[in-house]
Structure formats: C-alpha cells, structure tokens
Amino acid sequence: MNNTQAIIITIGDELLIGQIVDTNSAWIAQQLNILGISVKERIAVGDTRDAIIEALSEAIPKADLILLTGGLGPTSDDITKPVLCSFFGGKLVVNEDVLAHVTELFRKRNRPIIERNMKQAEVPDNCRVIHNPMGTAPGMLFEQNGKWIVSLPGVPFEMKAMMTETLLPDFATRFGSTQAIVHRNILTIGEGESFLAERISDLEAALPAHIRLAYLPSPMAVKLRLTGTGTDEAALTKEVEHHRDLIAARVQNRLVALEDHPxxxxxxxxxxxxxxxxxxxxxxxxxxxxxxxxxxxxxxxxxxxxxxxxxxxxxxxxxxxxxxxxxxxxxxxxxxxxxxxxxxxxxxxxxxxxxxxxxxxxxxxxxxxxxxxxxxxxxxxxxxxxxxxxxxxxxxxxxxxxxxxxxxxxxxxxxxx
Amino acid sequence: MNNTQAIIITIGDELLIGQIVDTNSAWIAQQLNILGISVKERIAVGDTRDAIIEALSEAIPKADLILLTGGLGPTSDDITKPVLCSFFGGKLVVNEDVLAHVTELFRKRNRPIIERNMKQAEVPDNCRVIHNPMGTAPGMLFEQNGKWIVSLPGVPFEMKAMMTETLLPDFATRFGSTQAIVHRNILTIGEGESFLAERISDLEAALPAHIRLAYLPSPMAVKLRLTGTGTDEAALTKEVEHHRDLIAARVQNRLVALEDHPxxxxxxxxxxxxxxxxxxxxxxxxxxxxxxxxxxxxxxxxxxxxxxxxxxxxxxxxxxxxxxxxxxxxxxxxxxxxxxxxxxxxxxxxxxxxxxxxxxxxxxxxxxxxxxxxxxxxxxxxxxxxxxxxxxxxxxxxxxxxxxxxxxxxxxxxxxx
Incomplete structure (x- = not known):
C-alpha cells in the first residue's frame, strides 16, 4: 500500500506578486512527514474564486488530503470560506461556539467588537469546524469520498496552533499509515557536491530502490539526505542508518554532524x-x-x-x-x-x-x-x-x-x- | 488583451518535506510583475520524472511562460535536464561555450575538474542555452507554440544572476506587455485589519473594477495593497495613487509609510x-x-x-x-x-x-x-x-x-x- 498523499494549496495574491515568502508550507510538510504522509505537490494561487476552484478540482483526484491556507480573514479580499462553502454545496450558518470564542477574544484584549468580526462565526453547515485558539478565523474540514479537505488561516502562529492541537492528532488517526518515511542526514562542509558524489558513488549505487539519496548544496556546506520508505519503521530506520553510517564514514574528513540541525x-x-x-x-x-x-x-x-x-x-x-x-x-x-x-x-x-x-x-x-x-x-x-x-x-x-x-x-x- | 501569464515550477524533494523554505519564487514573481507579467500559479514538485512531466503538462496550456528552478546540479538526484530534453524531443550534446566556462571556473578557483563537472556542459540540442555566470549549470530555454519554458538552477544567487543578465531583458522584449500592473502600498501600525476595513469601507466600495484592495496583516502592522491593471501605465499609476492617497488620508493616524519597504x-x-x-x-x-x-x-x-x-x-x-x-x-x-x-x-x-x-x-x-x-x-x-x-x-x-x-x-x- 502506498502512503497517504497530501497536496498543500496556499491562497493569496501576495504569494504571486512576491510580497511575502511562504514559510507555512515547509512547516506543514515537515509535520505531515512525521506522520508518514507524503506531500505530493505544493501550489500557490491568487485570491480569486476561479483560481481556488481550479486548484482544488485538480488536487482532489490526485491526493487523499488537501490542506488550504489563507484567505479566511475578515476583509473583502478574503474569499476562501464562501468559495469552499459553495464548492461543497453548503450554506453559511452562525456557529455559537465560534461566536462565543470571538466575543471572548475581543473582551480579553479590551477591544470593541464589530459586525465584521462577528461574521467570522459564520461557517459552512457541511463542514467540521476547527477551533482557532489564537485568532478569530475558524478552520474547516470537509470530507468528500473519504478524502479530507482542510482550510486554515494563513497567519503562521494561528495555523500552527490549530495543526498541533487538533489536526495532526486527527490526521494520525485517520491516515495513520502502515507506510513509514524515514529521513537521515549527513551534514558536510568544505567540499563541493560533485566531489562528494564521486567519492561515494559506489555506496550510492548500492542503495536499495526504497532508499533515495539527495544532495542539498549551500555555500560552503552540502547536506546529504537519505530518505527511505517501508512498512516496518524500526527495520527501515536501522537500514537507513546503516547506509548513512557507511556514507558518513567515507566522508569523515568533511563531516559536521548526523543531525539535521542548523x-x-x-x-x-x-x-x-x-x-x-x-x-x-x-x-x-x-x-x-x-x-x-x-x-x-x-x-x-x-x-x-x-x-x-x-x-x-x-x-x-x-x-x-x-x-x-x-x-x-x-x-x-x-x-x-x-x-x-x-x-x-x-x-x-x-x-x-x-x-x-x-x-x-x-x-x-x-x-x-x-x-x-x-x-x-x-x-x-x-x-x-x-x-x-x-x-x-x-x-x-x-x-x-x-x-x-x-x-x-x-x-x-x-x-x- | 490580457497580460502575459506565467507559472513558476520549483523542483526538489526538499521543498516537499519542508527541509528548505522557497525564497526563489517570491523574487521571481516580483521581477516578472515589474515587466507586467502576472504569475498565475506557483507549484512545487519532487525530484521525479513523473512529477516534473505532470506539472509541466498541466502548466503549458494555462500560461505563456513557464519558469522551472532546481534539479540541474551534477549529482544523480538532479534529473531536470534529461527530463526536459526528452519531453521536448531533443538529445544531449556537448556545448563548447559551456565547457570552456566550466573549465575556466574550476581553474580560477584552483580546483580539479572531474568528469561529473564536464557533464554540466551537455545540453539539449533543441534549446537555447542560458549562460550561468555564477556557476556550472547552464539554463535552458525551450519554445513550444510561442510559449517559453525556461529551466534555471535552484541556487538563489545563480538563478538571480541569470534572470538579471539575460532572461528579464529577453522577457521584456518577447512578452513586453501593453498591459501594465501597478501596485501601491499603505503601511499602517497599531490597528487591526477589521477596524481599518470598517473605516475605509466607502473608499473600498468606490474602487473601480480594475483596482483591487488587499489587506496583509502581520502582528502590530497591516499593509494595504492596491493593485491596478490597465493599458496606459502613466494614467493607471495616477489613478491608483489617487485612491491610495484617499485611503492614506483616512488612516492618517495609523500611517507609517506609502513605500513598500521593510x-x-x-x-x-x-x-x-x-x-x-x-x-x-x-x-x-x-x-x-x-x-x-x-x-x-x-x-x-x-x-x-x-x-x-x-x-x-x-x-x-x-x-x-x-x-x-x-x-x-x-x-x-x-x-x-x-x-x-x-x-x-x-x-x-x-x-x-x-x-x-x-x-x-x-x-x-x-x-x-x-x-x-x-x-x-x-x-x-x-x-x-x-x-x-x-x-x-x-x-x-x-x-x-x-x-x-x-x-x-x-x-x-x-x-x-
């Protein structure tokens, strides 16, 4: 059985005009990987109904889990919620829990609450609402033919809190894979990737098909990453680490660490x-x-x-x-x-x-x-x-x-x- | 006439496992915008033949210009070059200019050159080679039905040098649009986006259809971005700035700057x-x-x-x-x-x-x-x-x-x- 495939869709014109760098996708990908969920693609689209629907329509057939971020704020350029609601054939209704949460949030920060903020409590009647402990925009989880489509705010600390508190545990239960993904890294410094590759070419050639080697060069340093997939996580880890140790021993003179830490x-x-x-x-x-x-x-x-x-x-x-x-x-x-x-x-x-x-x-x-x-x-x-x-x-x-x-x-x- | 549509495809498993944050796409998008070229989508895919071909096949019908970055290095996980070569029906041949450049680069840095580096001089016979002044991997430009498909290295300073020296001037000539895109920004601090939106709702409602307003909130600050499209750049700029000035005057008490500078x-x-x-x-x-x-x-x-x-x-x-x-x-x-x-x-x-x-x-x-x-x-x-x-x-x-x-x-x- 293949492991669960996910696609990440980030929404916002700011991504397409280069006004911000997307850091959310990298974080989400890391978290999904830990659960054995592979990210197949990442897509960034603008704040338009057509673009969101096109991206979603193309993504759903290709993956089991679609994560969307962005476009859930209280201003008129935030259109993700009504677009998803109508795409999945629902209608917007006030959710009392969200309303109470938004009201409490404004009370605690001593700010007046306005109609526009109350609108945040309207959610599609055909989704599961995901609590946002850090902000006013709730998340949404839609299900279609066993696939999950999840929409989250683009604000990084809100998105992360919702993933950590609610979604990642649920993903683990729902998509908890029999397929494990194991990454191991070898950080080297002072030798170019082509020379390293030359020195370990026999070890690379001897890798089994389910273990891949990648070279991540940066100025002065090269990271070698081994990625293995398999059903028995313990055995796979042992196998990947065996190959890692062989390579590390060969490049000993350039080795900095075996941990993927900065x-x-x-x-x-x-x-x-x-x-x-x-x-x-x-x-x-x-x-x-x-x-x-x-x-x-x-x-x-x-x-x-x-x-x-x-x-x-x-x-x-x-x-x-x-x-x-x-x-x-x-x-x-x-x-x-x-x-x-x-x-x-x-x-x-x-x-x-x-x-x-x-x-x-x-x-x-x-x-x-x-x-x-x-x-x-x-x-x-x-x-x-x-x-x-x-x-x-x-x-x-x-x-x-x-x-x-x-x-x-x-x-x-x-x-x- | 609509302006030129571009799609950016970034290639590399590191993007899908969250090992690196993609900063290239934002920079490319900014540069294209200056030329009046809109980025329609950004896609990140893994280092596999199928993924690259699928992304390319989906992108070509949707855009006039496709930019790919990544996967051009000298190691075995770098597969973009052979995949593109065969996708466009060419074969790899040694390019004497690239060979001379690579040899010279190694000589200048006092490093030995090996077979693997010489391979960088092999390029598809059906593309235009783009000179890489900062590294060994050449870029490639393929043309299909008037559409341009360009492949560049993922190393940021190499990609930027090639864009600045060669490609951006060529894009300007080839796709130089009669359609202008004008962005203007209003940076505010100390008031939430929903309150700002409330205060300027009449000005927002009065915007013509070809000028859009977006809210970019971050902790403590909100950026308001007006984006206009039109054929007469000077007139459009004047019009966008007129609306910007109306909004800026309204939020005067929260205004930091009208420039989009950090x-x-x-x-x-x-x-x-x-x-x-x-x-x-x-x-x-x-x-x-x-x-x-x-x-x-x-x-x-x-x-x-x-x-x-x-x-x-x-x-x-x-x-x-x-x-x-x-x-x-x-x-x-x-x-x-x-x-x-x-x-x-x-x-x-x-x-x-x-x-x-x-x-x-x-x-x-x-x-x-x-x-x-x-x-x-x-x-x-x-x-x-x-x-x-x-x-x-x-x-x-x-x-x-x-x-x-x-x-x-x-x-x-x-x-x-």
Missing part, C-alpha cells in the same frame, strides 16, 4: 553539554550571529552577549583595541579578528569568544579591502584559532555564509577530538 | 536623509535589530554598532548600568531600557540610541517577568521616549515583532512632525 543548534548543544559559555564581537555580520544563537530556546544558558563593533571607533572604545594596532593591521585582518575574540571573552566573561571582521560588499563608506574577505577568530582559555575566507557572493549571501562559517568554526573549536 | 529601510533612509547615526543596546532581540540594519547596503553611513547585553553582567560591566539600579528596577523595566538606550548613544557616539529589554518565552534561565513583556526606549540628543508592549506570540514571533516595533519606534522618533 549549525547554531549544533553549537548550542555542544556548549551546553560541556557547560561552556560564548560571547561575540561582530563587525561585518552586524549582530546576525547573536540573532542566530538567541533563536534557540534557553539561549541564556550559554550565550552571554556580544559587541557589534561596526564603526571602527567601537573597536577601540568598547573592545579596547589600541588605535595604533588597528591602524597598523587594518580593520579587516587576522590580528583584529583575534583581538575582537579575546575582547569578547574578557568583556562578556565567557569561556569562548568569536571575533569576525570582513567586507561583505563594495560599499563607498567601508574599508578598501577586497570584497568577500572575512577573518574569523575563535578564542578559548588556552588557544586561539583564526582563519581567513574569501567569499564570492552578494552582500546578503556573504553575510549568511560568514555567519555559518563563524558558527561552524566555533563548533569545531570546542568539539572533542 | 521598516529597517524606512528607518535607514530617514537617518541618512537627516544625517543621523544610530547605536543599539539589545537584550532580548539578541542582535536581530543590528542584523536588520546591516542588511542594507551602505549601512556604515548610519549604523555605528551595538551591544548585545544578554547576560545581566553585560548590562552592568559593558553598558555601565549600576547593579543597584538593575536590582531595584528589574532587568525587564522601562528604567533599564532607557539606561540601555542612553549607554548605546554614549558608547557608540551615535545621535540616536535604542534600548530594548524583555522576555520572549518562558525560559528556566531567564527573569520571572510575564512572558511577552517588552520595553523599548529611544534616546536622542534632547529627548527620550520609552514604551511598554505586551506580545502574545511564541518566542520566534515575539522576537520578530519586538524588532519591528523597535525599528518603528526609532522611525517615529526621528520623523519630522
């Missing part, structure tokens, strides 16, 4: 495990390393803070690097990166300090060093390791890559031999 | 215009405000830097806030936010200082203040304005919102009356 989480976990703290002195990355580390829940256990020494005066006045040293070495230099790392450790009383300085883009106000030159230094109690990198991307990508490299270099620094 | 760019432009500099003292936002400001090209003209005073010791040791004041007021307080803003100004020699402190999520290591409480203070030469906010989201969304609010509060602070 590098900041790998670093955070390593710091916590060894009971170490970290402090930053960021120049060209402008606070991005600090941002990445503080995205992690409980980051105050290992993150002391940082100095964004963007202006040269901040490097001397706050970090205390002598002006003469800056003058002699140049702002973008290994010496300054190391001074920064040491100053961060000292000022923030942390075990580890990262210093990073570089030129991300040709900027009339900045230093005259070659664009893309970055120095990263990591300082610990008894050791300092500094490295120079030459990046070749645009400003935004150079910043992203520099941040990844700094996190990676700190991770390597504290990794036990 | 708030950091609005702030940066205002700082540069008034020749002001800014410095930060960030606690709960962990460097995110600094990151946002340094995403802007030329940020060193107005951004001096910041202190990420995450640990309490950093607030006293680096910012110089007396421990007794912290003890008395509590780390999360208006007094500390203001001390931080003033310290940032002083330490960074900036005209404006932002101080922000708060609790983003229930964290065993953090302060015991209510989750979501944030204090933001902005200090200038002769004035300080502090505000308290209570946010209701999860950690990541609270951080995003707190950062937006801080940038907005600084923008308001320096805005001329």
């Amino acid at each position: 590098i900041e989480l790998l670093l955070a976990n390593a710091l916590k495990k060894q009971n170490l703290t970290i402090g930053l002195a960021e120049s060209c990355t402008g606070g991005y390393i600090g941002h990445k580390l503080t995205q992690i829940n409980g980051s105050s256990a290992f993150f002391k803070g940082g100095i964004i020494s963007y202006a040269t005066s901040a490097k001397s006045d706050i970090l205390g690097i002598p002006a003469a040293v800056i003058e002699k070495e140049g702002v973008v230099s290994e010496a300054i990166a190391t001074e920064m790392a040491q100053a961060a450790r000292k000022l923030l009383h942390s075990d580890i300090g990262i210093g990073i300085t570089g030129i991300l883009s040709a900027d009339p106000y900045e230093d005259k060093s070659p664009v893309g030159t970055i120095f990263i230094s990591v300082a610990g109690p008894g050791e300092i390791r500094a490295k120079k990198y030459q990046l070749h991307y645009d400003r935004v990508q150079n910043k992203e890559t520099a941040t990844q490299l700094a996190l990676y270099q700190a991770f390597e620094f504290i990794r036990p031999e | 708030i950091e760019l609005l702030l940066a432009n205002a700082l540069k215009k008034q020749n002001l500099t800014i410095g930060l003292a960030e606690s709960c936002t962990g460097g995110y405000i600094g990151h946002k400001l340094t995403q802007i090209n030329g940020s060193s003209a107005f951004f001096k830097g910041g202190i990420i005073s995450y640990a309490t010791s950093a607030k006293s040791d680096i910012l110089g806030i007396p421990a007794a004041v912290i003890e008395k007021e509590g780390v999360v307080s208006e007094a500390i936010a203001t001390e931080m803003a003033q310290a940032a100004r002083k330490l960074l020699h900036s005209d404006i200082g932002i101080g922000i402190t708060g609790i983003l999520s229930a964290d065993p290591y953090e302060d015991k203040s209510p989750v979501g409480t944030i204090f933001i203070s902005v200090a200038g030469p002769g004035e300080i304005r502090a505000k308290k906010y209570q946010l209701h989201y999860d950690r990541v969304q609270n951080k995003e919102t707190a950062t937006q609010l801080a940038l907005y509060q600084a923008f308001e602070f320096i805005r001329p009356e």
